[in-house]
Amino acid sequence: MSRPIVATVNQQALRHNLAVVRQAAPSSRVWSVVKANAYGHGIRRVWQSLAETDGFALLNMEEAILLREQGWKKPILLLEGFFHPEDLQLIDRYRLTTSVHSNWQIQALTQAQLSAPVDIYVKVNSGMNRLGFRPEQVNAVWQALRALPNVAEMTLMAHFADAENPQGLIEPMKCIEQAAEGLQCPRSLSNSAATLWHPEAHFDWVRPGIVLYGASPSGNWQDIASTGLQPVMTLTSEIIGVQQLQAGDGVGYGYRYHASAAQRIGVVACGYADGYPRHAPTGTPVSVDGVRTRTLGAISMDMMMIDLEPCPQAGIGSKVELWGEQVKIDDVAKAAGTVGYELMCALAPRVPVEII
Ligand SMILES: *Cc1c(COP(=O)(O)O)cnc(C)c1O
Numbered sequence: 001m002s003r004p005i006v007a008t009v010n011q012q013a014l015r016h017n018l019a020v021v022r023q024a025a026p027s028s029r030v031w032s033v034v035k036a037n038a039y040g041h042g043i044r045r046v047w048q049s050l051a052e053t054d055g056f057a058l059l060n061m062e063e064a065i066l067l068r069e070q071g072w073k074k075p076i077l078l079l080e081g082f083f084h085p086e087d088l089q090l091i092d093r094y095r096l097t098t099s100v101h102s103n104w105q106i107q108a109l110t111q112a113q114l115s116a117p118v119d120i121y122v123k124v125n126s127g128m129n130r131l132g133f134r135p136e137q138v139n140a141v142w143q144a145l146r147a148l149p150n151v152a153e154m155t156l157m158a159h160f161a162d163a164e165n166p167q168g169l170i171e172p173m174k175c176i177e178q179a180a181e182g183l184q185c186p187r188s189l190s191n192s193a194a195t196l197w198h199p200e201a202h203f204d205w206v207r208p209g210i211v212l213y214g215a216s217p218s219g220n221w222q223d224i225a226s227t228g229l230q231p232v233m234t235l236t237s238e239i240i241g242v243q244q245l246q247a248g249d250g251v252g253y254g255y256r257y258h259a260s261a262a263q264r265i266g267v268v269a270c271g272y273a274d275g276y277p278r279h280a281p282t283g284t285p286v287s288v289d290g291v292r293t294r295t296l297g298a299i300s301m302d303m304m305m306i307d308l309e310p311c312p313q314a315g316i317g318s319k320v321e322l323w324g325e326q327v328k329i330d331d332v333a334k335a336a337g338t339v340g341y342e343l344m345c346a347l348a349p350r351v352p353v354e355i356i
Helices: 011-024 035-039 043-050 061-069 087-093 103-111 135-146 170-180 192-197 221-227 329-335 340-345
Strands: 006-009 029-033 055-058 076-078 097-100 118-123 151-157 233-245 263-268 285-288 291-296 304-307 319-323 353-355
Touching (some): 011 043, 035 043, 043 055, 055 061, 061 076, 118 135, 135 151, 135 170, 151 170, 319 329
Parallel strands (some): 006 353, 029 055, 097 118
Antiparallel strands (some): 006 233, 233 263, 263 304, 285 291
């Protein structure tokens, strides 16, 4: 028998979340972001549930080719563009849309021998100082690219550093306006947070990622509670051992938790080698047979200990939800000092995944 840990991926929730995005941005087309193996959910597993999307956005050539081989015919956007001039041959062969964020890429596009012109996204650095041209460079870059026989449709693209903040788009939108001045250009600007909370930034194509998987871009589950977004991934395991503690007993590596009175605890088959955050402190929420309780002490590689005082019926074999419907991944992430994005992406390959 295998360990009882399993991650389920809910196809209906994916479809539903895409519909929520459509409602939030009814006039925009949608790039569903499936980078990082669909935020840990498995691109191969999830793409068909998102097939109502207008395009898929990702960054690995391998992931793009996989989608084409699986039969996806609509657009695919390479969010970070190409990494080497030779990649343009694959972009050509698989009909991919690529972002362009650096001068060397313009050079490569000038020199490449392609079978047909490719669609490109010109990336503006709107203040995050990650990828992109500075706003004052964009006009010249745009004209240069427009003149290339290898370039077909062009779209202006930017990414927000702080879209969960109500004021977070004010400065970036000024940069984008400056960059777009005098250009007739479609735009793609909005990540999940801007898709939900900044309709003024929707324009032609939105690029939601995290909300498709049912977690909050702000890290706060309450911020999306009214949207109807549903968690897609549920991580469950079982209690495989029970200990009866007495006052003063320590628990786990470093005895980071001590019982202050008699206490029953459960040992769960889930640890940091499964992708559960090792930094989750005592008190991180878990649910046992639907009853909310908490972790105790350090998370081990393969196991963790939890408080069974709120659930006296629970014992060996009881179902434990680490995150999902009952325990929001955002709440686990917050307790561990991270965000749902990181937990999803960190789901370990050794955890079996069931698609439901
Ligand atoms: C990851 C990413 C997104 C999606 O971000 P979410 O916060 O998950 O919605 C959109 N655009 C770019 C360029 C990205 O890298």
